[in-house]
Amino acid sequence: MTVEATAALGVWDTANPALRACPYPAYAALRAVAPVHRVDRPDAAPVWYVVGHAEARRALTDQRLVRDVTRLPEEGRPVEPLAALGLDRSMLGVDPPDHTRLRGLVSAAFTARRVGLLRPRVQEIADRLLDAMAGRDTVDLNEAYARPLPAIVICELLGVPVSDRDLFLGWIRDLFDHAGPRAAVRAAGRALSGYLADLVAAKRASPDQGLISALTTVRDERQRLTDAELLSTVTLLLVAGLETTVNLIGSATVALVRHPEQLAAVRADPALWPQAVEEVLRYDGPTEMAVARWAVEDLDLGGVPVPAGGEVLVVLGAANHDPALVPDADLLDVRRRPGPHLAFGHGVHHCLGAPLARIEAETALRSLFDRFPRLRLAVPAEDLRIVPNLSLRSLATLPVRLT
Template identity: 85%
Template sequence: MNNAAVWDTDETALRACPYPAYAALRADGPVHRVDRTDAAPVWYVVGHAEARRALTDPRLVRDVTRLPEEGRPVEPLAALGLDRSMLGVDPPDHTRLRGLVSAAFTVRRVALLRTRIREITDGLLDAVADRSGVDLLDVFARPLPAIVICELLGVPVTDRAVFLGWIRDLFDHAGPRASVRAAGRALAAYLGDLVAAKRASPDQGLISALLAARDERHRLTDAELLSTVTLLLVAGLETTVHLIGAATVALLRHPDQVATLRTEPDLWPRAVEELLRYDGPTEMAVARWATTDLILGGVPVPAGGEVMVVLSAANHDPALTDDPDRLDIHRRPVPHVAFGHGVHHCLGAPLARLEAEIALRTLFERFPQLRLAVPAGDLRLVPNLSLRSLTALPVTLT
């Protein structure tokens, strides 16, 4: 059995750049049992092929209610209000829930949003065009996806400052647990009131469409409805915010790649794929549990064992692509797992890709002198193993 040393996953250097640590694990095997000081062991999957297999293995489940009641783990998504969303269940419930919202996120449907995303992008950058320095997260990377997902769902855009604060608290693993619980309750209450308002006065947003599925065809329970709305709002924000932030940092640290994009702007879609692979926003897939004893990557995992697929490590596997630690926007697209794989592949991936492409291209074209306002080593990430989220992104625009 492969074993990894106990390492402090909140340590600043590791959070800033975990790839060498993951490479050291991967050099000793694609799957490792990692012993934790304050919890049961967890099995890390760091190889690309093994990650794709684990993400599609029906013996590894998301829904903890499928495990024996004795010794059943606490569902970590419950505090976020996501335990009855498609993120927290398995087929056939997952298939039913995903089918209800998938029409809103097809590549064709998302492409129709291109003009509106450009308008929002231009408006946000117009607002800071005369400023020399800004926190790019606050003025651009966070409000852009917030406005887009609010309009898609039918959430009042004017409320975004309120629920953005709650969402930040939900993902702040360094903060007190009481703050996480309070933020979860506040967000649930807000969305519960919003759902009630949409039931009384429907509109063209996705929340009203989900209500129609709940009230007319009885295909959603109340818990599933609220959990699904929470997922769409939170996931529609967090993934894209941190994709734009991390991609901006990566490009600023590789000016040769920016220069290439200025002369070959048609490469932007490929650049987004490479940026997703190189330093994607989601470090680890949501936890899965073994329903039976199994062998994963040659390593025994007992029934009830917790398995974490490390997406960031899988995307830097030399078996996936040559020289994986180098950013290369000319790289031939590879089947990275930045958005997961299998039935839980991120439903909003087409939207996140489009927002990132428009946001990054417009940003770098409008501000050719864009640069970090602090040394790259001074940037800090929130101590959160799920997302690679910057605390701030100070830049100089001109």
């Protein structure tokens, strides 16, 4: 391994703000050596990081790499990180056939056709938030726009009271702030789980037209959802329906403002907006790393042996910058023909909410720059802080000048 690649392994050090802000050169150094890297950790078992695009796609569909830790031998079994978030029995934490059953219960609400019907409502919400921003010089775009837009949409879809959004948004923020005290993370997880458990009970007693009520009916009439699965599924839909879209809107805004020629191109030809969203998803997507998978038998991945029980982490951000995927992968090009990027994952765990996230991002960005065409960052780009979390690329704040 070269000196450059050895140094690049520090890309997974959450305490290094420079690498968190822009990890892609480090990923390039690693890819130049090998598409898969074993990293020995002093306080835990080794982990295998996948940074090549072809190997990432293969790992995300390899049935020998599983999400459900209960399929591993009890002795030495790892702790499922999603358990702290209440997501371990959701579709994100299990494999087929349980995954197939759980995904089938909610997939009808997220088809491209069904989600397309939400576009006018997403536009109404965006316009209202932009109206509230008008007349101000500087705002935190995260708090004024990027966070409340998907929060209101997912609340209305699920049947969560919109008036409660500041409450659960605070808990969700604490859950993903890995720099904060662990006690705060645990407290946020307990608070969110308690809130949603009470909400599920209320929906069961008095159903409405939201998706949570529909899921409680499935549970009560067909006995196809356990209580743990129901709560995990509701938690996943709320959390995943928020964080990735918030991050996408934020990262896309920064990318376009920092590349004014690309912003000018998409504003001159609004038909490019869907393509521009795909390019930003590839260029600086909201999810940097897929959730962990574990080998249930010895296997070879990219020429690197992974033993049974080995933990494999697919680095989506690195795979999306692989020159084997697109030429000049480190450049933003809104005219680029979209390739098979992995921003929403791949295989059976491909993000269920991808169609909704695309509509929200496209509507949010087009409307934002139409309303405030001279929008720019209010601080130097290097002063923007990425939350120290290896899973999500999340801006702590996004101060912008509107005029």
